[in-house]
Ligand code: NA
């Protein structure tokens with residue numbers, strides 16, 4: 013069944029339908045009464061359609077798309093560019109900040125990377141940036157969005173692992189910011205020590221940038237930077253302080269983004285129409301993978317697949333950390349080919365019960381272990397998305413990168429970021445409290 | 454005969470897309486009901502509106518629990534029709550490491566075989582089993598037992614209806630692919646006349 | 662013979678553990694011929710879909726709180742928890758000797774489900790409150806996590822009742838999304854850590870003086886069993902009820918004392934609050950009694966309770 017899945021995935025047929033179909037196919041072939049598939053109807057209804065925990069997903073997607081399609085994201089970049097223009101590596105820095113803020117809300121890797129690839133990469137290249145540097149900044153910061161909350165990946169992980177989404181958001185915040193900070197330090201370092209790779213624009217060029225804008229820098233900052241930052245701050249703040257549930261916070265975020273677009277006169281019917289249409293399609297896309305995974309795993313479990321996997325892992329004779337490394341290795345490899353969506357829905361439910369009973373030698377409850385594991389998995393996937401030669405984000409970036417940026421350039425550009433991520437991953441494995449301290453207060 | 458078939462298929466296709474376009478607005482319904490729930494929760498309001506007659510779905514009054522139910526009712530309809538909408542626009546996530554570089558006729562074959570042997574059987578099983586699921590709900594007059602919405606069978610019915618529509622749309626797509634292949638062989642010009650300008654106008658992977 | 666049982670409670674807490682106890686008892690009673698495998702909530706089907714899945718035969722059996730099925734079998738909420746109802750001893754007696762099982766079985770049979778109520782939980786606490794309850798007005802505008810008939814009563818006193826899933830209840834209480842939460846008996850509440858996030862544990866549990874948890878099984882599967890096998894299941898069921906009646910009441914006092922050491926304030930609701938709750942319940946009950954099935958069930962219970970009370974009175978030494 014697993015082999016059929018792997019083979020099927022490589023044909024490129026939509027993964028959601030592949031999972032659905034393989035479930036039915038194997039049920040029929042192994043003589044499971046079709047009535048058993050009634051459990052999948054129950055799961056679709058009660059676990060998915062009426063699951064209030066998932067309501068945050070379309071709202072976060074809506075919020076991200078509204079920021080994007082109303083042009084708020086683009087203007088945010090331009091403003092940041094004016095602000096950081098004279099810093100070494102300033103433009104790359106702007107892109108990183110945009111990646112953290114923007115990708116923060118859409119949460120779908122392909123979308124975030126393509127968005128940055130389209131709006132930010134050409135700007136950097138035009139300013140004379142080394143393409144082997146600029147591409148890495150784009151791919152890495154576009155991917156960072158899945159980890160830094162609000163993240164729809166964490167919304168779904170919470171639903172899958174049965175842990176509080178609020179806890180996951182809180183747990184991801186510090187590692188995410190730690191990684192973001194490392195990125196920024198690296199970018200500043202490149203700009204400072206090798207200025208030819210990230211040139212500071214001449215004053216004349218900067219004047220040109222400024223000339224295109226009628227507002228003063230201050231006014232523009234207030235209009236374009238303050239709004240989105242306040243919005244993200246409000247959303248995160250209300251979740252972390254517990255004023256609002258993730259769903260309520262997502263609702264506030266979506267409403268806030270709409271309001272922001274309206275205040276800045278960017279809201280019109282075509283924008284709203286595009287936003288709701290893409291929200292609906294993107295949400296359904298994720299949900300259908302969830303439906304597919306429900307079907308596949310129900311049949312897989314019924315055939316004893318989950319016990320088989322569990323015995324396989326425990327039969328290796330590895331200790332807890334050995335097993336963790338093995339699982340992380342598997343997730344890492346899968347991250348080359350798959351979005352977080354498939355990995356989370358198919359693999360995490362198989363690994364979670366094993367992790368829950370392992371003793372990692374630090375004082376924790378089963379739930380805390382799952383939160384830690386989820387963040388490790390998230391950080392891990394994020395790394396594998398930008399690891400050459402296979403890497404989901406690299407692949408998407410190649411699709412939208414301007415001519416002249418070769419896949420080799422993209423590969424080389426991503427290596428420093430992979431190293432930074434591996435450092436972070438190792439730190440979280442060694443010091444779980446990096447993740448857990450915030451959930452304990 | 455073939456022209457009639459083609460125009461039927463085009464109509465089915467347009468219907469599916471139109472349905473997706475209409476129901477996509479329900480995300481605003483989700484948004485508004487979440488906001489109302491936030492405000493009502495803050496004010497400590499429980500029963501918000503009450504009327505004498507027994508309306509379908511809503512019952513005789515609207516409570517905060519009814520609003521919570523409305524949120525996922527909108528979500529459920531949007532998702533069940535959105536799946537078809539995403540299919541029409543090819544937005545379902547693929548692992549296109551290899552797929553993207555395949556010649557288009559192989560792509561067509563992969564999609565057709567997958568649609569016929571994987572997607573349609575699953576959707577058919579779901580339609581069959583969820584119909585009795587809906588019937589059981591209808592027969593027991595299932596309703597919220599904490600003052601939320603009533604007539605649960607209606608929202609449950611989005612499952613068989615959603616999957617039925619998906620089957621029809623997928624079947625139409627499969628037939629259309631065969632017609633295209635047939636026409637391409639008949640005309641060596643290699644120009645494929647598509648009945649679906651919307652589909653061509655959009656790049657395949659944009660935004661996702 | 663292996664039977665897959667979808668549990669609506671995690672086997673890590675008492676409510677699920679009693680399902681495991683029942684499974685052990687079945688294995689003993691059948692001499693190891695029947696093994697029940699309890700699956701964790703959501704493993705086979707989502708918690709609130711267990712009844713439907715057993716009904717359709719998608720799964721064989723389930724372990725549940727009976728109140729969960731009130732959206733499909735409305736009278737089930739009276740079995741799940743009856744405000745101002747009789748004690749668990751009286752309730753158990755009525756269930757198995759006073760006709761209680763016949764009424765609910767008749768309703769479940771319409772859905773092709775066979776029911777064995779096998780665990781009676783003693784009276785719950787009145788819930789965990791962040792603030793003190795000083796009078797009936799205290800409930801006005803309060804956000805409370807509660808389900809079933811008790812929730813309807815609190816709504817009448819101006820509270821806004823919300824159904825927060827069990828797993829999110831702790832967080833909702835901690836962050837003030839709700840001001841109070843009712844969950845179960847101290848053994849269960851302690852394990853979930855409510856004493857860490859709410860100061861006051863109120864008594865008495867007016868909203869459900871006894872709650873039934875049950876084993877449900879698809880009727881076709883059940884009908885396929887021999888009379889001997891059916892009797893073995895019933896034996897196992899009775900043994901589980903007796904076990905819970907024996908074990909739980911004294912244990913609650915130990916748990917309460919343990920939580921008090923950690924700062925919990927155990928309090929009794931003021932008398933005027935209890936009176937207002939009973940008045941509000943009276944109104945709701947009158948409304949409910951218009952349904953024939955509720956009337957039949959309630960009268961049957963009253964009759965049985967009256968018999969026990971008369972006997973107790975005659976035997977009263979003081
Ligand atoms: Na994010």
Ligand code: NA
Pocket residue numbers: 785843844845
């Ligand atoms: Na309770």
